[in-house]
Amino acid sequence: MDETIRRAQAALGARQRDDGHWVFELEADATIPSEYILLEHYLDRIDTALQERLARYLRRIQGEHGGWPLYYKGRFDLSATVKAYYALKAVGDDIDAPHMARARAAILEAGGAERANVFTRFQLALFGEIPWRGTPCMPVEVVFFPKWFFFNIWNMAYWSRTVVVPLLALAAMRPRARNPRGVHVPELFRDDPWRITDWTRGPYRSAWGPVFARLDAFIRPIEAQIPGWLRRRAIRRARSFIEPRLNGVDGLGAIYPAMANSVMFFDAIGMSPEDPRAETAWESVRALLVNSDGDDGEAYCQPCVSPVWDTGLASHAMAEAGAAVGGGMQAETARRLEKAAAWLRPKQILDVVGDWAVRRPGLQPGGWAFQYNNPHYPDVDDTAVVAMLLHRHDPAGNAEALERARHWVIGMQSSNGGWGAFDIDNDHDVLNHIPFADHGALLDPPTADVTARCLSMLAQLGHPEDRPTIERGIAYLRREQEADGSWFGRWGTNYIYGTWSVLCALNAAGIAEDDPMVSRAVEWLISIQREDGGWGEDCATFEGAAPGRYTESLPSQTAWAVIGLMAAGRRDHPSVARGIDYLTATQDENGEWQEQPYNAVGFPRVFYLRYHGYRLFFPLLALSRFKTLQQSNTKRVPFGF
Incomplete structure (x- = not known):
């Protein structure tokens, strides 16, 4: 002993x-390395040697079912597989290579890329693979909602707040990825994305699901009428949330999705890559990369440290x-x-x-x-x-x-006697049933x-x-x-x-x-x-x-x-x-x-x-x-x- x-x-x-x-090291699934590859293509800042190392990692962790799981030897996950396939195609993998063919078959059997989760569909919209109506309607103007309103950014968990604010601003501006190699994935869809009308559909987790789906359909035409001056003001409000929280080389919220979204946000508003804010945001993302030794080694991107x-x-x-x-x-x-x-x-x-x-304004x-x-x-x-x-x-x-x-x-301490990780009484569970929150993790309850x-x-x-x-x-x-x-x-x-x-x-x-x-x-x-x-x-x-x-x-x-x-x-x-x-x-x-x-x-x-x-x-x-x-x-x- x-x-x-x-x-x-x-x-x-x-x-x-x-x-x-x-x-x-803090390792997640294929999602974040895939998103990182696509981020480089979005910005046209492609590091070819690094991308090949990331691709080796993705190929190695592909599951026996043909797709990518969310954890070691886990079941097939549609959204992770769509992102990994797109990333590998962007790197240059032949779509008829055995590993790509197996992944594509698994995606189509599961309903196609159109049935991927919300964050995957946002990624696809940024690359022009689907119309923006394929993402839930959540106007960036929610940044104006007061704290007493049942739905506002302060009723979200910290991770949701830092990811959502720049993402909604991006959705409002609707930028298009530079995608210098012109890589697209129409072969992953069972139906033409521009003809699909039922992007928000079940199975729902509760009776709230169809209610919010109808609300989404009701709000969508209203959003189209939001005046330009109000939208510009909302984007400025989003920026005023993001910039004080940039957190230096540790990044917005110190978590990958928020950090990557801040990089794309700065790019979308026309900020120069040489601007210290944009430069630091990009550096924070790069700091999450893990490289193994050797010329033929692998790399992956951590969600945080x-x-x-x-x-x-x-x-x-x-x-x-x-x-x-x-x-x-x-x-x-x-x-x-x-x-x-x-x-x-x-x-x-x-x-x-x-x-x-x-929630605790007087707390030191x-x-x-x-x-x-x-x-x-x-x-x-x-x-x-x-x-x-x-x-x-x-x-x-x-x-x-x-x-x-x-x-x-x-x-x-929350009112029920328990503690959440970052917030207090962050337990309005009904918010986990809005179309945007199909991941069911919008909150930080005790x-x-x-x-x-x-x-x-x-x-x-x-x-x-x-x-x-x-x-x-x-x-x-x-x-x-x-x-x-x-x-x-x-x-x-x-x-x-x-x-x-x-x-x-x-x-x-x-x-x-x-x-x-x-x-x-x-x-x-x-x-x-x-x-x-x-x-x-x-x-x-x-x-x-x-x-x-x-x-x-x-x-x-x-x-x-x-x-x-x-x-x-x-x-x-x-x-x-x-x-x-x-x-x-x-x-x-x-x-x-x-x-x-x-x-x-x-x-x-x-x-x-x-x-x-x-x-x-x-x-x-x-x-x-x-x-x-x-x-x-x-x-x-x-x-x-």
Whole structure:
């Protein structure tokens, strides 16, 4: 056990950057690399060598079904496949090549490109492949809608807000991609796009769907009558939203779709590429590219970067390992943690009042963002993880930072007792049923996993006056528990992630181990353990598959389950021992663990993620915590995380 922990800690420590932080690759599906290729063709800024590397990546991840999935070995996804096919054709792939023919056949069998999702149809409209009436009618004038109106940009999640504002401005201006090679994809349509009349159609997710479809048809002719002066003013309002949030080389919202839309927006309004704003926006997109070594290597584009999240999680694992093994490792651990803390402290956002203040105008900022910089959009999940780390590292020295973080997190609690990731009471679910929101992810409602992290933080900090806030959060978690005893994991895959998160919070908050809520969760985790001692869960559980099931065990998910069981006081349960044995047996010769399946989600059913660091720091955390609990002869986990 000691040797396993030492090797894992050394492997993780070796990946720490010189300035103290960790950052791992954050991989999504084919969609963003495809969009990046098409963006270069839109702008006529084609990097031929890079495009070929991106194309190699896309060809490699094509599924056996002929199309592209949203996650490792997932089912065919029409929209991802349309974008990947178009991107590869733009690079120069012959449409009669076997991989292209298979993709085209799969697209046509699924209804053709005309049945792709809304964002794909916007992409097609920008290239002139479909008429603009093939996109939902949402006039850019919505930027004028007041905050009290049921539909306004402030009722959207931060990611929706930053993506939608420049996109609606583009839709109003209707620019055309330069597309210097004249690449088009008429072969992907079953019907002539200019003759299609039913672009907005079911299947709908609720009875609101057809209502909003009729409203879309009603508004469309009205939009055509909007006077030019009002449209120009709306585009200026959109620009006044975008420019203060450009966020330097980290980009608008620090997420790819918003950043790419800002690049196209500046181009559409005639801004010179040499203008510092346009230049920086383009640089922010390019910074997301990941290149493998070698002349024949691959490249892909990340949706964003995750250095604050990675540094917080890696540091927790390192701290746990140092305590578990002791000896000379403690001094090395202390040195690495001090560097990490020194990097994290100035990342706290103290002087920018972000979009969250629309709901909490008097709340003082104090959170951390997910990325290197994103001051308008701090994340309560990251804030909780970093605060718990700074507290366990040096509570006195970090007292001021912790107090700012504590007050901000408390102020971000929603009225139902839970926490969303970036916004407060961002839960007007009816908006997820408008035609524009066919992805169903327009909002940022409270979730069990984020709520759990906030409760863990508040409980660890230990202020008695915070108990009412904690109790409201616990009540929310009781209501959110699934019938089988698990919790839904909004930001990780999936019920194992949610259940681990909540059990840690309940432990920190002092909920008894025999509380029915805890017992049911424990029973569920034990019931889904695999024969090899590990745990695994498919991303398909976000799409209705059986919770907690997969074809193989994964190191990250096994670690979550083991940590959750230990948080519930089951240190000595045979399932924990079997999980620890699995992690010990699957460590490779480099002190690391390997896993290919995706382990997180951006938007369920739409966008999934693979955090490359999860396979490293979560197994180390689980093994170290097990060793620490054995040494101390206690069943109570001392920290909230």
